[in-house]
Amino acid sequence: MKILITGGAGFVGSHLADKLIAEGHSITVIDDLSTGRYANIEHLEGHERFRLIIDTVMNQSLMEDLIRDTDRVFHMASAVGVRLIMEQPVKTIETIFHGTDVVLKFCSRYRKPVLIPSTSEVYGKGASVPFREEDDLLTGATDKHRWAYACAKTLDEFLALAHFKETRLPVVVVRLFNTVGPRQTGQYGMVVPRFVHAAMKNEPITIHGDGTQSRCFGHVLDVVEGLTKVLDTPACLGQVINLGNDEETSIKQLAEKAIELTGSTSELHFVSYDEAYGEGFEDMQRRVPSLDKARRMIGYQPTRSLADIINDVIREAKGSSAAGSTNA
Numbered sequence: 001m002k003i004l005i006t007g008g009a010g011f012v013g014s015h016l017a018d019k020l021i022a023e024g025h026s027i028t029v030i031d032d033l034s035t036g037r038y039a040n041i042e043h044l045e046g047h048e049r050f051r052l053i054i055d056t057v058m059n060q061s062l063m064e065d066l067i068r069d070t071d072r073v074f075h076m077a078s079a080v081g082v083r084l085i086m087e088q089p090v091k092t093i094e095t096i097f098h099g100t101d102v103v104l105k106f107c108s109r110y111r112k113p114v115l116i117p118s119t120s121e122v123y124g125k126g127a128s129v130p131f132r133e134e135d136d137l138l139t140g141a142t143d144k145h146r147w148a149y150a151c152a153k154t155l156d157e158f159l160a161l162a163h164f165k166e167t168r169l170p171v172v173v174v175r176l177f178n179t180v181g182p183r184q185t186g187q188y189g190m191v192v193p194r195f196v197h198a199a200m201k202n203e204p205i206t207i208h209g210d211g212t213q214s215r216c217f218g219h220v221l222d223v224v225e226g227l228t229k230v231l232d233t234p235a236c237l238g239q240v241i242n243l244g245n246d247e248e249t250s251i252k253q254l255a256e257k258a259i260e261l262t263g264s265t266s267e268l269h270f271v272s273y274d275e276a277y278g279e280g281f282e283d284m285q286r287r288v289p290s291l292d293k294a295r296r297m298i299g300y301q302p303t304r305s306l307a308d309i310i311n312d313v314i315r316e317a318k319g320s321s322a323a324g325s326t327n328a
C-alpha cells in the first residue's frame, strides 16, 4: 500500500514508518520538523519506498495531492508536550485543530482510511481510574492553558466521528497514553528521556510536585503495533480506542528506576508545579487506561515493561541502535 504519515519525523511517526517500510509498504512522510527530527528518519532516506516532504499539513493544496494519491493516512502531526503547550498555546490549538480538519476533509473527499491519534489528556481531571472510552470527560477552566491541548484533541475526536456518522469516512480515533522509548526527546518536557538523561549524567532529577502522581508508560513499539492493527480491523472504524500500557508507576518510582538501571548517583530534586509551569498549573494525580476495548477488538497486549523502556532509552543514549528493543 501507499501510506501517508503526517508528522512521520516525530517520535511515534518515525517508528511507524520503520514498521510499515519493513512490511513492504511505500511511505510518504510530511513533517515540518517543528518538534520532529530529521535524524529520526535519516536512515530511511534513499530507500526506494520512502519519500520525505518537509512542509506543513496546513498546506492544503499539497495535502490534497498527497491524500488523493495514497491508500491510507496516519495523522501523527500535532503540537505535543506539556511544556510546548504552555509556551505556545495559539500554535497548539491551530496545529491540532486546523491540521486535523485539513486531513479529515481530504480523506473524506477521496474516501481514504485515516487514523487520528488523540490523547489520555482528554480524560482531564477524571478521577475514576481506569479510564474507559465511554467515560465523561472533565477538563479545567479555559484560562488554564494546559487544557487547550485536551480540548483541541477532543474537538478532533468529535470531528472525526462526525465524518464517520455523516459519510462513513473510514476513521479510527486512538487515545494514546504516555508513549515512550527511543527517539523521544526530553526537550518538550517528556519525563522518561528527561529522567534517564539526567541519571546518566549523575545530575539531579527534577520532579514536579511530590512525585506521588502516577502514570502508565507504554513502549512505542507496542503502541505502533496497535496503531496499525486498528486501521486493519473494520470493526474499529468509527470507534475511539485507548492504547498504551496499564502498569501504573509513580513519577518518584520512575525516577528511582532510572537511577537504579543507570547505576546513577543522581539525587531527586522536587519543584512545585507553579515553579515549573507558572502559577495555577493543574495536573492529574493518576492516569490509567482501561485496555479492555483494545484487547477485545484487536487482541492488544503490550509486552514491554518499564524496565525494557528505560533500558532501550539508555541504550540509545549510549549510541547503539535507536530502534532496538528488548521484548522480555
Ligand SMILES: NC(=O)c1ccc[n+]([C@@H]2O[C@H](COP(=O)([O-])OP(=O)(O)OC[C@H]3O[C@@H](n4cnc5c(N)ncnc54)[C@H](O)[C@@H]3O)[C@@H](O)[C@H]2O)c1
Binding pocket: 006, 007, 008, 009, 010, 011, 012, 013, 030, 031, 032, 033, 034, 035, 036, 037, 055, 056, 057, 058, 075, 076, 077, 078, 079, 080, 095, 099, 117, 118, 119, 120, 175, 176, 177, 178, 179, 180
Ligand atoms: N508520545 C506520547 O506520549 C503521546 C501521548 C498522547 C498522544 N500522542 C499523540 O501522538 C502523535 C505523535 O506524537 P509524538 O509523541 O510522536 O510527538 P512528536 O512531536 O515527536 O511528533 C509530532 C510530529 O508532528 C510534526 N508536526 C507538528 N506540526 C506539524 C505541521 N503543522 N505539519 C507537519 N508536521 C508537523 C512534528 O515536527 C513532529 O515530527 C500526536 O498526535 C500526539 O498528540 C502522543
